[in-house]
Amino acid sequence: MEHQLYPLKFEPIFKETLWGGSKLKSVLNKNIPSEKTGESWELSAVEGNMSVVKEGFLQGNTLEEIIEVYMSDLVGEKVYEKFGVEFPLLIKFIDAADDLSIQVHPNDELAKKRHHAYGKTEMWYILEADPGAKLITGFNRKLDKETYLDYFRNGRLRELLNYEPVKAGDVFLIPAGRIHAIGKGILLAEIQQTSDITYRIYDWDRKDAHGKPRE
Template sequence: MELYPLKFKTIFKDKIWGGQKIKTILGKDFSPLPNCGETWELSGVQGNISEVANGALTGQLLTEVIAAAGDALLGRRIRREYGEEFPLLIKFIDANDDLSIQVHPDNELAQKRHNSKGKTEMWYIMQADPGATLISGFSRDLDRASYQKAFDEGRLNEILNREVAQSGDVFFLPAGRVHTIGKGLLLAEIQQTSDVTYRIYDFDRRDAEGNLRELHIEESLDAIDYKKYDQYKTPYKDQADTRVDIVSCEYFTTNKLTLTGDFELDHSGLDCFKIYICLEGNAKLIYPGGVENLQMGEVILVPAALEKYKFETSGGVTMLESYIRK
């Protein structure tokens, strides 16, 4: 199988809190859905497997490409660790209303309860309405008993850490951190391949049929990290025409690329696929044997076997680059 940089068909997700920014800002038509809360741009989650949308492999599922290409797509060490499952899930999220207050289990708990990976994730804020906020972690140190007392007494908001969010902000959310995306935020999300969420509080909202959404209050207690941390927003220094490392953990490394012209990349020895998420502008990805265009709101997967390539841009481009480091 001859591999090349792969694009995938967008999977649109109707959400009770979704809005119109997926269409008005990212230019993605999610008709006939009235609103769209999430798009899954690259997914190996069962029931939501991404389908190739460009080149000779158009129409093939990601799982089929992995089965045929194996190490050449994923990288030998990634395939050895993750098997045939693609290890990352890439989304765009439009919060027209607050999402539920929630938490995700770590690998150990998710495996025990759901035969699944846990969910560590990160957010890159692409656009924020004035005054938009999000919740990440706690505003004070707690333990299970003090948290449960505050929750039972209706004082959950008092113990949560709320942050004003602006375009360009980054938030890293390890499994166990209580969080929610607030109204007015459009963001890119990179996460482990998992769809396990424990919903703690949902503002007493009802769905289209008038039903309250399911909560997982008891299940969440074993998953929560009750510690307060000094900093929840991820600091980094923007710099043009270089790779800026913004998040690095065992599950993924993410860099920011703000390019004004040509930029060559050499990932020799990485032994891993590379993902590029276009946040703003457009570029051409030039590789041996071809070229792929990349514009705002698009995601492209570069196979592990393709180690040297470059981006060309005339009007400028901002991207996230993500992979799993050794």
């Protein structure tokens, strides 16, 4: 790997989900594994889901391997100085044919304490949205812990959620610690910290492949 760098393309990593659909194929022309494909990870340094170069003399090498060789020439001096060979971003496309779970992600401090990992702040760019499609971002009022728990335990969580209508071209920043969910009928691009830690709060009473409530 002593040759000059060139524009790199990576093999997508597809994720089949309960809520996935087929827009990654019909809109983005991707060769998805099924009609329930919810995510296409375009650039990832998540352990166990490391991006691999698709073509050229670096074909077959992982993102981590090429950073080890090219260092700041690939990611820039400031990024390499701060993160070393740990690429700090995860970039993906998400196709929500159904509602995603209501969830939240930890910040860096909590993620380091609990998981020895980075937290998860993310950004969404809406590529396509069906008429009436909405996102959930935060609460619709100020809350204390006791009020939240009372609504949650009584099955009234939905009454507290802030729903945002969306259209193509909209951009949302979702800081770590903010409750959120992607609504059905939305195709978006997501740029987030390199993390796959999710705390699922509520999943619309759906069950997993074994018929058990999703945790």
